[in-house]
Amino acid sequence: MKHLKKVLIGLVVASTIIACKNEKGKQNSEPIENNAVLSTEKPGxxxxxxxxxxxxxxxxxxxxxxxxxxxxxxxxxxxxxxxxxxxxxxxxxxxxxxxxxxxxxxxxxxxxxxxxxxxxxxxxxxxxxxxxxxxxxxxxxxxxxxxxxxxxxxxxxxxxxxxxxxxxxxxxxxxxxxxxxxxxxxxxxxxxxxxxxxxxxxxxxxxxxxxxxxx
Known part of the structure; x- marks a missing residue:
């Protein structure tokens, strides 16, 4: 039983770490996407x-x-x-x-x-x-x-x-x-x-x- 609890806790911690990394990746990618759009704008x-x-x-x-x-x-x-x-x-x-x-x-x-x-x-x-x-x-x-x-x-x-x-x-x-x-x-x-x-x-x-x- 104790072994099962440890496995479940480990899975939860791993899922949390992966989710944080994905969210951080999204945040870091947004400025790049914005810069790409700005660079292709034609002068008015x-x-x-x-x-x-x-x-x-x-x-x-x-x-x-x-x-x-x-x-x-x-x-x-x-x-x-x-x-x-x-x-x-x-x-x-x-x-x-x-x-x-x-x-x-x-x-x-x-x-x-x-x-x-x-x-x-x-x-x-x-x-x-x-x-x-x-x-x-x-x-x-x-x-x-x-x-x-x-x-x-x-x-x-x-x-x-x-x-x-x-x-x-x-x-x-x-x-x-x-x-x-x-x-x-x-x-x-x-x-x-x-x-x-x-x-x-x-x-x-x-x-x-x-x-x-x-x-």
Missing amino acids: AEDQKIGFQKTLSLQDITFDIKTTGEGSIQQLSIQPKGLELDNQEIVLEIDGEVINAEIEDLNSDGFPEILIYTISAGSGGYGDVIGYSANNGKSLSQIYFPEISENKEAGIGYMGHDEFAIIETTLVRRFPIYKDGDTNNNPTGGTRQIEYKLKDGEASRLFVINKISEY
Whole structure:
């Protein structure tokens, strides 16, 4: 009888030791599992590299503008605030980079336009304008900016290297003029300046060339 009791006590002690070891093993393994999960997480949008960032306000409407990503393809984000109906973020993919952004009431209707200037990747730096107009302060609509090739006079000798600026209510574009035989880093034809005015089109607002000058 005594021998049987000793055997039973021994089995209980052994079971307790094994259970403690298993529980300790579980506790030690948990941090490893957590670390494995953390190491495989992908970086969120907030961890992406910001290339350009600017906040502009006019007539109680604000735009937060930023680009994220690396390389020639970037994500452009435009977050409006203060519109009556639609303040949804606008996200675009651009080939190149944003060099500046400006805000102005270009058609003097009491509501702002936002213009974002971009240049393409590469040595040419071909310029473009991404524009949005506030429709009576309620929502945004995109402004059409014409390709320079649409106007024969404007496009002669054009090889990029654009500069943009708003002067009063006019969008001004300047670039060097290239003659036949000019290298990319040595234009010899002077400078062309194009002045654009914002007009109401059939489908949307658009920029129309108002004046072309050279010097």
